Amino acid sequence: MSPDEILKFLRLSYTALSDGALLVLIALALVLIYKATDVINFANGEFMLIGGYIGYQLLIWxxxxxxxxxxxxxxxxxxxxMTTLIGVLVERLVLRPLIGEPIISVIMVTIGLSNVIQAIVGLIWGKNPRPLPIDIIPRFSPFxxxxEGARRPLNLLPDTLIILAVAFVLVGLLLLFFRRSKxxxxxxxxxxxxxxxMSMGISIRFIFALTWSLAAITAAVAGLMIAHVTNGVSGDIHNVSLRAFPVIILGGLDSIAGAIIGGFAIAFVESFSSxxxxxxxKTVAPYIVLLIVLMVKPYGLxxxxRIERV
Amino acid sequence: MLSLNNIEVIYNDVILVLKGLSLQVEQGTIVALLGANGAGKSTTLKSISGLLRPENGEVTDGEIIYEGKPIQNREPAEIVRAGIFQVMEGRRVFEHLTVEENLRAGGYTTNSKQHAERAELVYNYFPRLLERRNHVAGFLSGGEQQMLAIGRALMAQPRLMMLDEPSLGLAPMLVQGIFEIIKRINQEQGMTVLLVEQNANIALSIADYAYIMENGRVVLEGKPNDLRQNADVREFYLGLTEVGSRKSYRDVKHYKRRKRWLS
Structure with missing residues (x-):
């Protein structure tokens, strides 16, 4: 490989790392809700949107x-x-009336919810992108x-490492929470x-509120970081969440490990294919990989x- | 300790399942609730534990008094905290959790500091579970799952444990073992037990008092020994008939007439 190619490989991998970390967080928010409630939350992108915009507003205030x-x-x-409150509110107003109803109804409701949140965000902040007044992650100078022999040097932003670190800390905390805490x-x-x-005295309402809050926080953190990466908040943030669907299907809908590995795998596929x-x-490649994997492992990686005793 | 007075349960606002059922459970005893399929035994337990609601059922009349306070139509979580724990029909272990995690889930309402101590107690009654503590519950055998379901109940330290058909789908030997342990738990822990069973024989063998239900009502009650002497119970629930005699269709009709009279 020529020096230029080596640098290109490094650049693509580095991009994939930060993209991957973001995808992991977004996928994690989906996995959390799926794991606890069997619902695929189509309003996940809107939680990210809210996170970004609330962050923006707070930075101004x-x-x-x-x-x-x-x-x-x-x-x-x-x-x-704020996102914790929103999670609780969503559970209280939207999901509680649906306890005991078929899962598909709840999924439909999340689609409705996504439209409502988009509309509310549009009403408050309008459609135009807004730059963040202050950087959330300090802008260090690139490495x-x-x-030798390369035409241009490669500049790498340290932000990627910080995003990676945040993602890992969050994932670690969640894993610990699932394994150890009551x-x-x-x-x-x-x-x-x-x-x-329920028969053990576990309050389903509390658990659902907790799940939605945790997912909303995770999504909001992802939203904030995307706002940082894209230099501002705009209605486009929620589109990034669409890229997380191949991630969770690849990793397995209910697996945190799957979200992590799937997130990075999809990010690398995107980056290298482009x-x-x-x-x-770039946009098609993840789905091609996904199809191939699902042929071999239909439940994702x-x-x-479902356990069937014989 | 617990008394149900003339309770009426309606599902989906129209289906009347319990039609004025009354029963009493005395502190420290084992009470068996027997009856055929669809008699309303499970519904009775769910009306006590509050698990009717998610199935769109409701106690519409009568009252359930537990330690002097009415508890009908309360949240299941409240009932568990009050000391009543229902072991649901069909074991219902958390398949993807390990045995130990299942037990922790059972002790959800209690102080987690005493968790280890109570797990010890469970493993004492069910040494099989100790061997399997790190196994995923979905892969346990049916008997082990039933042990786990009862173990989960012990973790919550209830004062009243309600068991819904613990014999379901188990080999006779295992059933024997499970019932012996239920009896031991009752005697050693002083835990009151309300037991729903189809297997009348084995339920009567450990019970202090029994009720027989048909069509949403109690039709017979009494001490197990008295019930065993009752000709109807012998014939319809214990499967004992006069040896060698042939049954004729007239007998069946006679039974139906008598059933009408009873209910």
Whole structure:
């Protein structure tokens, strides 16, 4: 490989890493809800949208403080609190009346919810993209990689590493929560058998509210980071969530490990196919890979099979 | 401890399943509730545990008094916290959770600090579960799953444990074992048990008192020994007839007449 090709490979991989981390977060939000409630949340992109816009609004309101670090910290806390409330609210107003109804009704309701949220966000903030007043992730100067014989050096933004770190911390915390904490186990129990979970005194309403809040927080964090990467909030944020569907189907709808591996796999497929074949292949390539994988593993790479005792 | 007074349960606003059912459960006893399919036994348990609601059922009349307080139409979580735990029909273990996680889910309403202690107790009654503690529950055998379902109940430290057909789908030997353990739990832990069964024989063998239901009502009640002497119970629930005699269609008609009279 010539030095230029090596740098190209590095650049594509690096892009894939940050894209992958974002996809992992988005996919995780979907997986959380699917795991606990068997529902595919079509309003996931709108949770990201809300996260981005609330973050934007808080960053503006919090300008009264001097230090940018403090502003960002408070804004992030604000986003987490607000999205938690939104998760609870969605459970309370939209989903609680549907407990015990067929799953497909709930899925349809999430489609409705996505339209409603889009409309509300449009009403409040309008359609035009708005730049963030302050950077959420500090803009460090890029590292520069130079190779002898290469025409241009390669500049890599450190933001990617920070996004990766955030994604990993969130994923780690969630995994720990599911394995160790009583509410995490109760969430998995509810996913397995709602009625039996109720008979243990597990409040399905609480579990659902918790699930939706956790998913909303995860999605909102992803939304904030996308706002950072794309230099501002706009209605386009929610489109990124569509790219997470091949991720969760590839990884298995209910597997956190699947979301992680699927997220990076899809990001690498996108990045390499656009770099080495043609940029227009980028949107199709994940689905081709997906089809091939599903032929071999119909539940996705890590999906749960229904256990059949023999 | 628990008394149901003339309760009426309606599903989907139209289907009347329990038609004025009354029964009493005394502290520290095992009470068996027997009857054929569709008599309303499971519905009775669900009306106590609050699990009727998700199935669109409701207690529309009468009252359920537990330790002096009415508890009809409460949330299941409240009932569990009050000390009543229902082991549902068909075991219903959480298939993708390990045995240990299933037990933790069972102890959801209690202080997790005493968790290890109570798990110890469960493993004492069911040593099989200890061997399998890290196995996924979906792959356990039917008997082990039933043990796990009862173990989950023990984790919640209820004062009243309600069992819905623990013998369902198990080999006779296993059923024997499970019922012996239920009896032991009742005696050693002082736990009151309300037991729903189709297998009248084995249920009567451990019960202190029994009710027989038909068509949403209690039609007979009494101590197991008295019930065993009852000709109808012998014939219809225990399958004991006069040896060698032939049954004629007239007998069946006679039974139907008598059933009408009873209900």
């Amino acid at each position: 919090l300008q009264v403080f001097e230090s940018p670090g403090l502003i960002v910290l408070l804004a992030i806390i604000g986003v987490v609190v 520069r990689i130079e190779l 509410h995490g186990i109760a969430m998995r129990a509810t996913a397995d058998d709602q009625q039996a979970a 770099g080495y074949i043609d940029p227009s292949v 890590f999906g749960q099979k």
